[in-house]
Amino acid sequence: MVLIFVVLIPVLMMLIYSFLTKEFRGGVIWEFSLDAYDQFFCSRGLFGDEPCSIEWTYINIFWRSIWQAGAATLLSLVIGFPTAYFIATRPERVRPVWVFLITIPYWVNLLIRTVSMKFMLRDNGPLNDMLLATGIIDDPLRIVNTNFAVQLGLFYSYLPFMVLPIYASVERYNFALSEAAADLYASKWVTLRRILIPAVKPGVIAGCILVFVPSLGSFLAPDLLGGAKNFMIGSLIEEQFKGNAGNWPFGAAASMILLTAVLIILVIFARQQARAQKAVS
Amino acid sequence: MARRGYDIKRFTGFLPMTILCIVILYAPLVIVTVYSFNDSQSITNWEGISLRWYVDVFTGPESEKFKLAAWNSFTIAIIAAGTATTLSTLAATSVIRGGQFRLRMLSLGLISMPLMVPEIVTAVATLIFFNSIGFTRGYLTILVAHIAFCIPFAYMPIAARMQGIEDTFEQAALDLYATKRQAFTKILLPMMMPGIISGFLLAFIISLDDFIITNFVKGAGVETLPTAIFGAVKQGIKPNIMAISTMLLGVSILMVTISYFVSKKDELG
Numbered sequence: 001m002v003l004i005f006v007v008l009i010p011v012l013m014m015l016i017y018s019f020l021t022k023e024f025r026g027g028v029i030w031e032f033s034l035d036a037y038d039q040f041f042c043s044r045g046l047f048g049d050e051p052c053s054i055e056w057t058y059i060n061i062f063w064r065s066i067w068q069a070g071a072a073t074l075l076s077l078v079i080g081f082p083t084a085y086f087i088a089t090r091p092e093r094v095r096p097v098w099v100f101l102i103t104i105p106y107w108v109n110l111l112i113r114t115v116s117m118k119f120m121l122r123d124n125g126p127l128n129d130m131l132l133a134t135g136i137i138d139d140p141l142r143i144v145n146t147n148f149a150v151q152l153g154l155f156y157s158y159l160p161f162m163v164l165p166i167y168a169s170v171e172r173y174n175f176a177l178s179e180a181a182a183d184l185y186a187s188k189w190v191t192l193r194r195i196l197i198p199a200v201k202p203g204v205i206a207g208c209i210l211v212f213v214p215s216l217g218s219f220l221a222p223d224l225l226g227g228a229k230n231f232m233i234g235s236l237i238e239e240q241f242k243g244n245a246g247n248w249p250f251g252a253a254a255s256m257i258l259l260t261a262v263l264i265i266l267v268i269f270a271r272q273q274a275r276a277q278k279a280v281s
Numbered sequence: 282m283a284r285r286g287y288d289i290k291r292f293t294g295f296l297p298m299t300i301l302c303i304v305i306l307y308a309p310l311v312i313v314t315v316y317s318f319n320d321s322q323s324i325t326n327w328e329g330i331s332l333r334w335y336v337d338v339f340t341g342p343e344s345e346k347f348k349l350a351a352w353n354s355f356t357i358a359i360i361a362a363g364t365a366t367t368l369s370t371l372a373a374t375s376v377i378r379g380g381q382f383r384l385r386m387l388s389l390g391l392i393s394m395p396l397m398v399p400e401i402v403t404a405v406a407t408l409i410f411f412n413s414i415g416f417t418r419g420y421l422t423i424l425v426a427h428i429a430f431c432i433p434f435a436y437m438p439i440a441a442r443m444q445g446i447e448d449t450f451e452q453a454a455l456d457l458y459a460t461k462r463q464a465f466t467k468i469l470l471p472m473m474m475p476g477i478i479s480g481f482l483l484a485f486i487i488s489l490d491d492f493i494i495t496n497f498v499k500g501a502g503v504e505t506l507p508t509a510i511f512g513a514v515k516q517g518i519k520p521n522i523m524a525i526s527t528m529l530l531g532v533s534i535l536m537v538t539i540s541y542f543v544s545k546k547d548e549l550g
Contacts, residue, residue, distance in 0.1 A: 007394055007395070009410065010406035010409065010410035013406065013409045013410050014402075017409050017413075079298060079302050082294065082295040082298035082299060083295075083298055083299045083302040083303075085295055086295045086296060086299040087299070096545070100541055101306075102302075102303075102306070104537055105307065107486050107490075107533050108310060108490075109492075109507060109529055109530070109533060111490075111492045111507045111510060111511060112310075112510070112526040112529060112530060115510070115514055115518060115526065116309035116310055116312065116313040118518065119309070119312065119313055119316070119518050120308065120309045120312055124325050125325075126312050156305065159302065159305070163302070175290060178289045178290070179289055182289050191289065192292070213399060214399055217399025217400065217401045217402060218399070218401075219401055219493055220492065220493070224514065234401045237401050237405060238496075242496065242497065248409075255401070255405040255406070258399060258401075258402055259399075259402050262397070262399060
């Protein structure tokens, strides 16, 4: 019971705050207002007296966050799936060692990892030095402060979350099924695509969610690697509470919108998982 | 298998991908560690090995700031992890031993919720909560927030351990005229110890590492190591930051390794 209060009351307070009036430079005035949501969705012209037309600034930031998180998820899937598969097909004794290797970076401070990434990707950083020295490129790549840098940062931050659930489901997979398919003259890749991947799909989806959700609201990677131009929703929220904007109700409203999006994703996911469970049994 | 002439489990290209994965995960960390020993003012040129930036961290112009931040970070981490572990142990005992199935699932869902929601949302909710009850932001708000978000991380390994212990052990103790309290402290608690230790260590790292929530709930002037590092990095990455980062990195890896071996040793025994 205590738990319900600890988790739900702050969220409820956040919801209430998003409907209050902002106080100049932080805090709220206890007066009902829809200003925060109005500001997010509506454009009312230069003097604020025109009827509501769609305000694209924040919707675009939200859309960019989805796009960036999606790209990071795809990137982690491309690298993470083969890795998870490879680990799951090692001898049972060495598997925990591989898993441990994958988990260690997750426990290292996210801030330090992001700073390390920035250090490595700098214009005159080690990555560019290496590429220049080997003659692959003639001019240093400008990666920091691009969308791509943010995608790399997010990918790097949450890669272990992709590997672990996929590993868990491949490990449980019964390879006799693949054998059977191969006996029926299925090629290796067909076996992978038609038999194994459908069987481990719950793990793949779980991995994608675990990368996508934290990426969506992340603050450090876009802030440190993306610079001012590659704003994501996390930075927008931070700006309202810590930065110069100082508009708490707007920050609370943006958080509620983010939370709602995440909860929708999680509900869809939970229903899919339930259906997959039913299909198996 | 031989009759097909190939191994159905093996795919060419998966090993290189795995190696790539490991390289990506570790390269930035290794590079920062290496460069933290660089004997150069600039972060670009390599001028030989030295410990000067480590000396700088402890005695340099910014050392006071970092020492205070480190003190805050470690005291908060120890108190928060300790409290979260104690609460989780009690919660796990009552929920798993006493609770009905539905209650168990509900509490599991609620406990894992902070793990599923983006951290920034938790940070906003926590800040607003403190604000609405009139809690002045400072050391204490950081501590309370850390205790709260450490609980899921402490709870998971403890509950997992607890589930593996049959209640016959306590039953036996009770049959032999142990009091309930004795059955708990003498039988259950020692058996749960590996879970409790790894729960504590994980909570400790999570607290030590947190930036987002701390950044929101800290008052002006109170810094932990991550917020101090973030503030410094905003002005550009300096060599002393790399030295601090390397030390923090070492602490985290040490903790995880201990936690790993505690749980592993237990499986063997």
